[in-house]
Amino acid sequence: MSLSISQSSISVTTGPAGRAIAQPMEATLIESFHEHITMERKAAAAYFAIAIWFAERELRGFSKFFREESNSEQEHSGMFADYLIARGQTVVLNDIPAPRQEWNSIEEIISTSFQMESEVTTSLQQLYSMAERSSDMRTTVFLDPTIDNQLASEDEFAHILGRVRFANNQPSAMLIIDGELSEGKTT
Numbered sequence: 001m002s003l004s005i006s007q008s009s010i011s012v013t014t015g016p017a018g019r020a021i022a023q024p025m026e027a028t029l030i031e032s033f034h035e036h037i038t039m040e041r042k043a044a045a046a047y048f049a050i051a052i053w054f055a056e057r058e059l060r061g062f063s064k065f066f067r068e069e070s071n072s073e074q075e076h077s078g079m080f081a082d083y084l085i086a087r088g089q090t091v092v093l094n095d096i097p098a099p100r101q102e103w104n105s106i107e108e109i110i111s112t113s114f115q116m117e118s119e120v121t122t123s124l125q126q127l128y129s130m131a132e133r134s135s136d137m138r139t140t141v142f143l144d145p146t147i148d149n150q151l152a153s154e155d156e157f158a159h160i161l162g163r164v165r166f167a168n169n170q171p172s173a174m175l176i177i178d179g180e181l182s183e184g185k186t187t
Contacts (some may be wrong), residue, residue: 015088023087026134029127032088037077037121038094043116044073049099050109059174061104061182069113072153076146083142106174110164114157121150 167173
């Protein structure tokens with residue numbers, strides 16, 4: 001006994017690039033994913049510029065921390081691109097502007113970085129809400145651990161900001177924080 005299936009009886013939905021998809025995504029959600037990828041890429045560029053700023057001032061711990069953050073943000077953008085591809089979508093990479101490269105103080109840098117992390121958290125939460133409204137459980141499941149990790153990152157920046165503010169621009173205190181960051185101690 002042989003089993004034969006007629007090819008004409010099986011219809012598989014495909015995405016824009018021709019990849020098979022199990023569940024379509026709403027166009028507004030896809031567009032928001034593209035915007036989020038751009039946000040992650042902007043953060044990667046900003047953190048790389050900050051790492052350079054600290055390296056130029058011999059603050060190697062801060063520089064190392066921000067270089068790692070830059071790499072992490074780049075990985076996040078790749079993770080979101082991979083997700084869209086897995087869902088059969090085309091990834092659109094928008095232009096990103098050159099990052100800011102001049103700063104007045106360490107506190108200003110950490111405050112701005114905390115604000116960036118906060119905006120990324122908000123973007124993720126908006127993506128989650130959009131996915132829920134469109135009953136896209138695949139996306140909510142994908143976003144759950146990402147949001148948890150983002151909240152931890154936001155908390156880490158809040159902690160560093162609190163320490164930098166407490167140090168009150170005292171060079172010896174900043175060098176202690178720099179040394180801790182050099183050793184990977186952020187909490």
